Amino acid sequence: MKRNYKLLVLVLLFAAASCSFTTKTFNDPNKDKTLIELITYVLQNGHYDAREVDDAFSAEVYKDYLNAIDPLKRYFYASDVEEFQKYETLIDDEIKNSEINFFDLTHARLVERMAEAEGMYREILKQPFDFNAKEELDTDYSKRGYATDKEEMKERWRKQLKFSAISNFYDIKKEQERELENDPGYAAKSDVELEKEARELTLNSLEEYFDFSSDLERKDWFSVYVNAIVEEFDPHTFYFAPQDKDRFDMAMSGKLEGIGARLQKKNDNVKIVEVISGGPAWRGEEVEVGDEIIKVKQEDEKEAVSVVGMRLDDAVNLIKGPKGSKVTLTLKKVDGTLKEVEITRDVVEIEETYAKAAVVEKDARKYGVINLPKFYFDMENYSERNAASDVKKEIIRLKKEGMDGLVLDLRNNGGGSLKTVVDIAGLFIKEGPIVQVKSKLEGQEVLKDNDPSILWDGPLVILVNELSASASEILAAAMQDYKRAVIIGSKQTYGKGTVQNVLDLNRWVRNSDLGDLGALKITTQKFYRVNGGSTQLEGVKSDVVVPDRYSFIDIGEKDMNNPLPWDQIQAASFKEWEGYIDFEETLSNSQKRMANNEHIDLIRENAEWIRDQRNNTIYPLNFEEYRREMEQNEEQAKRFDKISEYESNLTYQSLPYELDLFAVDTVLAEKRKRWHKSLSSDIYMEEAVHVLEDMKMNNIKKSGMANIKN
Template identity: 65%
Template sequence: MKKSVIILLLGVMAGVASCSFTPKSDSDPDRNKLLIDLISFVLEKAHFDARKIDDSFSKEVFEDYIEALDPQKRYFYDSDIVEFKKYENLIDDQIRDKDLTFFNLTYDRLSMRVNEVKALYGDLLKKPFDFNEEETIDTDYEKLSYVSSKREMRKRWYKRLKFSTLSTYYDKLEEQKQDKENKVKSEDKTDAELEEEAREVTKTSIKEYFDFTDDLDAKDWFSVYINSIVESFDPHTFYFAPKDKDRFDISMSGKLEGIGARLQKKNENIKIVEVISGGPAWRGEEVEVGDIILKVKQEDEEEPVSIVGMRLDDAVSLIKGPKGTKVILTLRRVDGSIENVEITRDVVELEETYAKSSLIDRGGSKFGLVNLPKFYFNMDDYNQRNAALDVEKEIERLKEKNIDGLVIDLRNNGGGSLKTVVEIAGLFIKKGPVVQVKAKESKPQVLKDTDASITWDGPLVIMVNELSASASEILAAAMQDYRRAIVIGSKQTYGKGTVQNIMDLNRWLRSSDVGDLGALKITTQKFYRVNGGSTQLEGVKSDVVVPDRYSYIDIGEKDQDNPLPWDKIAPANYDLWSNLMDYKAIVEKSKQRMAENSQLQLIEENAKWVADRRNILKFPMKFSTYKNEIEQNENKIEYFEKIDEYKSNLKFSSLPYEISLIEKDSVLGEKRKRWHENLVKDVYIEEAVNVLRDIQLVHHNSTSGIINK
C-alpha cells in the first residue's frame, strides 16, 4: 500500500510543481486566492473520487457554507439569503477564477449582523422573563425560516435567551432545594432573585461567546469557506489551517492530556466523538460518544461558560487544564437529558489503550477474551510493540489455560495500523488475502497474510458495535468472509472504508511570502473486503445482531454529509476456512436466546426511547411544563438504570502473568477489578460465550493437522 500512496503523491507533487503556485505578496486576498487554487488542484488530482466542480457542486457548497456560517438562523435575514443566492451556481466559476467576491460578501454581512445582535441581547435581558406563559421554542433549525424583519429577529433572540435563562433558573431552584434537604447553610433566595441571577448568567455566557467570536478574523472564516468546499468531496477530507495543523500534529504524537476525549464541532454543537481508553473520562464512565457539551465550569469559578456556538479550539482550551484540576461539563446526553459531570483532568494512561485479556469461567468451561481498543504500533520501532504482537501473546497465554473458545472484542475500536490488522488476521487463518486497497485509477493491491501457521484454530467470535471503524471493520470482514468467526454486535459497524493522507500545502510553494498555508487531509484510497465488497458506508453486518443504546440513532458513516458510495471490485483469490461452521443453526440458537432475554429487551426499549427523545425538537418555556417534562425524563432514566444492575453467571479472572504484576501494582489491580466487574454486567459478552458454546455443540472441531505458532 505504501508504494501506491508514494506514487500517487509523487504524481500530485509533479503536477503541482508544473503549475504556477507562486505567491505575489503577503496580503490576505493573494494568500486566499493561492490557497483556493492549490487546494482545488490537489483535490482534482489526488482525491480518490474527485467530484466535477460544476453548478451542482456549487449549489451544494453554497448550502453547506451558509449553514456553517449561521446554523441556527440567528443572524441572517431572508433578504441576505436572497442576495447570496445570486452566487448559488457561480461558486464553481469563482473557484476557477480565484474570485473571492462571494466569500467577501458573506464575511462582511455576517460581521454586520453579529454586531447588530451584540447591540440587541443586553436590552432583552434587562427585564424579568415570565415563565408562566404558554410558550414553546422550536429547535428544528433546518426547517426554520430566516427572519424577514428586525422585529422577528428580536423575537427569535428573546426566545433563545428566555430558554437559556429558564434552564439556569430551574438548576438554581433545584440547588436551593437540595441545600435545604441536605441541611446546607445557604441564603434562602426568592424566585425573583433566582430569576435575576439566571438572567445574569445568560448575559455573561452570551458576552463571553461574543468575546470569543471577536477574536475570529477573515482567515478563520475563510477556513470555514474552504472546508465547505473540501467536505463536499467526502466527510473525511478536511483543510487544517496552520494552528489547526499544529494541534493535529500534537494529537497524533500520542501525548494526550485533559479529559481524554476527542471532540468535533457540528453546526454550533461540540460533540464527543471518541472517549480515549485510559483517560479520565473513560475511567469515570460518565461520558459517552454522542454526548454534546453545553457548558464548561472550572472548579474555582461560580458559573459555567456556555460553549454552544463557540469555536472548537476555544472550547477545547476551556476543557483542558493542568493534571489534577477539575472541570464540570454540562452535557446533553444521547437520550436528551441534561446532566453535570465532574472530571479530574489527567494524562491518558497509554497502557489502557493496549490489548488485554481475561479468562472466562462458564460452569466449568473456560473461554478467553482479548479486548483491543485500537490497532496501535510504536512509531519509532514497529517490532518493539504493536497490537499484533500483543494479541498473539495474550492468545498464547490463554491457550495455556486450555480455553474452549476465544472472543476478540473490537467494540469502540476506531481503527489504526493496517499492518497490524493483516498480522492479527493471520493468527486465525492460513496464508491468504486479508484486505484489498485501491488508489485512484490504479489496480487494487491485495494485502496478504504470508505465514501458514495459526495461533488459534478453535471457535472464534468477533465483537463489534456502531463505533467499530476502519481497521476493526477490515478484521471483522476478513473473518466473516473466510467463514472463520461469528461476528456479534450492532446491525452494522461504522462504515468507514476510506484512507486519508495529510498533505502539507507549503511543500509546493516556490517561496514562503504568504506564510504557512496549513495542510489538507484528503481521501486517497478505499478498502475492499476479500469478497470484493467495500466496507465503506455499509460497514460489516453482524451475523448475530444484538440491540444496544445506539440501535436507532444516527451515528455511522451513512449518517455523515457527502459520504463516498459503497461499491465492489473483483474478489481476491481465497479459500474458506476448512472447518466450516453451520452459521444458520448458530444464529438461530442465538436469536431464540435473545428473544427470551429480559436484559436485551430492556436495552431495546431504552434504545427506542433514546431515539424518540432525540426526535423531540420543540420544548416548553412555561416553568411548570418544563419542570414536569424533566421529572418524567428523570423517572424514565431511573427506570433504565436497571440495565446496570444486571449480572451474568460468568466469572472473569486475570492470567497468571498479570496476577504477578498486580501484586506489585495496586493501581493495575483496581483497574482489572473494575474491568471484570463491568464484564460480569455485560450481556453481550455473555451471548458471545453462548455462541462459542454453540459452535462446540453444533460442530466437531478438528485441528486438520494445523501447526500452531
Template identity: 60%
Template structure:
C-alpha cells in the same frame, strides 16, 4: 499503504512542477493561493474527485451558510437573498481564485454579530415571564431566516429564556450551580426563605434577575471568545465547506490545526481524554479514551452532548452552535487544571461533570486480555481499542504482534475459546489487520484495496502458521470502523468467526492520507505555513468483492444497543462515497466448524427472550424519541412537567446498570505480577473486569463460544471438544 502515498506525492509534485499552476504562487493573496493549491491537490489526488460545477457550488453554498449561522440567530432573510445570487457561482470563483463571496459573507457576519452583541444585552435587560405559555422551536433546518430585526429579537428572547430557565428552577430550589457572584446572591435569597416553595414575589424577582445576569455573563464570555477569532479562522470554514463536499473525511488543516492533529496522532496530550464531533449545533462525545480523566471519572459516555464549559469555578460558557475547534479549546487545558462540563446525558438528563485534566495515557490504547470463567469452562477475551502501529519501526510495537502475544498467554492459561472485542475500535493500520487476520487462518487474501489512479491491490496472509484455531467470536458495534471492519469482514467471509453486535458497523471503507501543502511551494515562500490537507486516497473491498463503505459489516447475530437508533454511521454523514462492488477473489471458507449456522440460530433464539436486551432496545427507542422533540416549553409549569416526565421514564432504564452476569474475569499471571507493583494498572483492570461482568454482549459471546466448542479444528482434525 505508505508506498502508495509516496507514489501519490511523487505524481502530484511532478505534475505541479510541469504545469502553469505554479505561476499562481506569485499571487500576493494567500486566500487565493490556498484555493488554487487545495483544489489542484483534490483534483489530482482524491480517490473520487468531483466535477466543480453548479451542483457542487450549490451544495457548498448550503453547507457554508449553515456552518456560519446554524441556529439562524445572525443573518436576516434579506442577507440570504443577497447571498443567493452566488449559489451557482462558487464553482466559477474557485476556478478563478475569486474570494468575493467569502468576503461578502464574512463582512456581513461580522456586522450581524456586532448587532447581536447589542441585541442579547437588550433582551436580557427585561425580565422573563415564566408564566407565559410559549415554545422554543429547535428544528433549525426547517426554520426560515428572520424576516426583520423584530423577529430576530423574538428568537433571541426565546433562546435566552431557554438558557436561563433551568438555572432559574435550580435557584428556586436552592441548588444554584457554580460559584460566581450571581450564584452567591441567589443562594442568599433562598437561604433567607424558610421554604423554597413559598418564596415571596420579591424573592422570586430577585432570583429571576440574578439568573438572567448569569446568562448575560455566559453570553459576554462567548462573544468575547468569538471576537478573538481572526479572518483566517473563518476562511478555513469556507475552505472546508469546499473540501468536505468531496467526502466527510477530507479536511483542510490550517497550520495551528495541523499542529494539534500531529499531537493527537502521537497519542499523548493534556486534556480530558475524549474525542468530540459536531453534528448540527451540538458537540457530542464520540469516544472516551481509555485511561484518560474522563474514563477514570466514569461520568461521561459516548453519545453525551456537551452544552456548557466552565474553567474551574468560572461562569460556564455555552458551546451550543460553537465551532468544534473553539469548543475543544475551552475543554482542553494543562494537566491539573479543572474543567466543568454541563452535559445532556444519553438518557436525556442534564448533569454537571467536573474533571481534572491530565496527560492522556497511551497505554490503554494497546491490546489487553483477560481470562473468563463460566462454571468450569475457561475462555479468553482480548480488547483492542485501535489498530496501532509504529510507522518508524514496525517491529517495535503493533497491534498484530501484541494480540499474538496475548493469544499465546491465554492458550497457556487453558483458553478454550476467544472473544476479540472490537467495539468502539475506530481503525488504524491496515498492515496490522492483515497480519492479525493471519493469526486465525492458514493463508489467503484478506482485503482488496483500490488507490487513486491505480488498479486494485490484494493484501493477503502468506504465513501458513495459525496462532489460534479454536472457536472465535468478534464483538462489534456501530462505532467499529475502518480497519475493524476489514478484520470482521474477512473473518466473516471465511466463516472463521461469528460476528456479534450491532446491525452493522460504522461503514467507513476509505483511507486518508495527510499531505503537507508546503511541499508544493517552490522557491521563497512569502506566505509562511499554508497548512495541510487530509485527503481520501483509497477504498477497501472485502474478499467477496463488496465494499465496507456505507454498508459496513452486518453482524451474524444482531444485538440492539444504545446506539441502535442514533445517527452515527458513515451513511449519516454528509457526502459519503458510495457503496460499490468489484470482482470477488478465490478463497476457501474455514472448515473448522460443523455447527456454524445452528450456533448462530441458537444465539438469536436466546437473545429473543433476554429481558436485559429488551430493556436496552426500549431505552434506545426512548432516547430517539427524545431527540426528535423539537418544541421546548418555556413556561415554568410546562418545563418542570417535562423534567418530571423525563425523570420518571429514566428511572425505568436505571435498571440497566444493575445487570450482573455469572461470568468472572481475572488477569493473566504476567499482568498480576505487574499489578503487584502498579496500583494504577490494578485499578484499570479491576474497572474493566467489573464492566465486563455486567456486559450482556460479552455474556452472549461466551455462550456462542460454548456452542462452537462442539466442532472445532484441532491439529488439522475435527474434534468434539465440548466438556460435560
C-alpha cells in the same frame, strides 16, 4: 491572474497507500489563495471519485458553508443572505480562479454580526424571564428562515436564552427541593432569586462561548470554508490546519511529546483538567488538576511568557515540545499560591488509545477479552508501536493464562491503519486474502496475510456496533467471510468502505513565507471484502443482531452528506475456515437467547424512546408545562434504569503484568477497575462468552492448518 509554474512528477507517499500524478509548484504570495488552488488541484487529480466543480457544486458549498458558520440562524439577516446569494453559483468560478471574495464577505459580516449578538444577549439577560407565559421554541432550525430585522433577531435570541434559563431554573429548583427533603431547616430561595441565578448561569455559559469564539482568528474560519469545499467530494475528505494535523497524528499514534496534561481555557486562564498517567507531569507529582498556568519559560530563554488571555492553541504550542527539552511553568495552585515547576518533556502515551486485555472465568474455563479502541500506528515509524503488535502481545499473554476462547471488542472503534488490519487478521487465519483495495490510479490490489502460521486457532467472537467503522469493518468482514469468527452486534456497522490518506500540502510550496499550509486527508481508495462486496453504506451485517441505544438513530455512512456509492467487484480466491463444528447451530442458539431475553427487549424499547426524544423539536417555555414534560420523561426513563443495573455475575481480571503495574500506577488500577465493572454489567460481552462456550472445535481439520506463532 497569470502564473508561471514548473512541471515535475512527484510520487505522493501516503500513510497506507500510494497515489501518483503529475503536479506543479505553487508560489502565489497570498496563502489563502494558494491553499485553495493547491487543494483543488490535489482533489481533482488524486481523489478516488472527483466531483465536477460546477454550478451545482457551488450551490452545495454555499449552503453547507452558511450552515456551518450560522447553523441556528442567529447571526445573519435575510438582507445579508440576499447579498451573499449572488455567489451561490459563482463559488466554482472563484475556486477555479483562486479567488476568495465570497469568504471575505461572509467572514467580515459574521464578525460584525457576532459582535452585535454579544450586546444583544447581554441586554436580554438583564431582564427577568416570565416563566408563566405560554410560548414554545422549535429547535428544528432547518425550517427557520433568516430574521428580517433586529426586532425579530432579538426575539429569536430571547427564546433561545429563555430555553437555556428555564432548563437551569428547573435543575436548581429540583436541587433545592432535594435539599429541603433532607434538611427541613434549609434556607430556601424564592423563585425570583432562583430565576436570577438561572439567568446568571446562562450568561456565564454564553460568555464562555463568545470568549472561545473571540479566540478564533481569520485562519480558523478560513479552515471552515475550505472544508465546506472539500467535504463535497465525500464526508471523509478533510483539510487539517497545522494545529489540527498535530492532533490527528496524536490520535492515530496515541502519543504526544510534551508534559502530559490536558488543558482547557477558562475565561482568560489556561487550566489543567487532567494529568495523564505515566507522563512527565504525573511523575513529577507537582502538577495537579485545577492548577492554572500563568507563565511558560523555555530552557534556552531568560524571560517567561505570560499565557493569560492567550489563545489555547498558542499556549499549547509553548508548553509542548520535543522529548528531553525542559519547560518551566508558573502555576497558580488550587490553594491560590504561585509555584514554578520545571518539567522535562517526554513522549506521553495516551493509554486509552491502546489495546487492553482481561480474563474472565466461567464454569472452570477461562476466556480472554481484548478491547481495541482504534487501529493505531506511529505515522513516523510503523514498527515503533501499533495495534497489531499490541494485540499479538495480549493474545500470547492470554494463552499463558490458559485461554479457551477470545472476544475481540471493536465497538466504537472508528478505524485507523489498513496495515494493522491485515496483520491482526493474520493472527487468526492461515495465509490468504484479507481485503481488496481499488485505487483510481493504481487499479485493484488484494492485500494478503502471507504467514501460514496462526497465533490463535481457538473460538473467536468479534463485538461490533453502529460506530464500528472502516478498519473495524474490514477485520469483521474478513473474519465473517472466512467463517472464522461470530460477529455479534448491531444490525450493521457504520458503512465506511473508503480509505483516506494524509498528504502534507507543504511539499508543493516553494514560498517559505507562506508558513505551514497544513495537510489534506483525501479519499484515494475503496476497499472490498474478500467475497467481492463493499462495506460502503451497507457495513457488516452481524451474525447475531442485538439492539443498542444507537439502533434507531441516523449515525451511519448512509446518513452522511455526499457518501460514495455501494458497489462490488469479483471475489478473491479464499478458503473458508474449517475449525468449527456446528457453526450454524452456534449462531442459532445465540439468536434464540437474544430473542428471548427480557433485558434485550428493554434495551430495544430504550432505543426507540431515545429516537422519539431526538425527533421531538418543540419545547415549552412555560415552566409548569416544562416541568410536567420533564417529569414525564424522567418517569419514563426510570423504566430503563434496570439497563445499567444489569449484572452478569462474571468477574473480569487483569493479566499478571498489569497487576504488577498497579503497585506504582494507581490511576491505571482505577481505570481497569472501572472497565472490569462495566464488563460485568455488559450483556453483549456476556453473550459473547456464551457463544465461546457453544463453539465446538473441529480439531482434526484444524490441526493440519495451524502452526503457532510466538
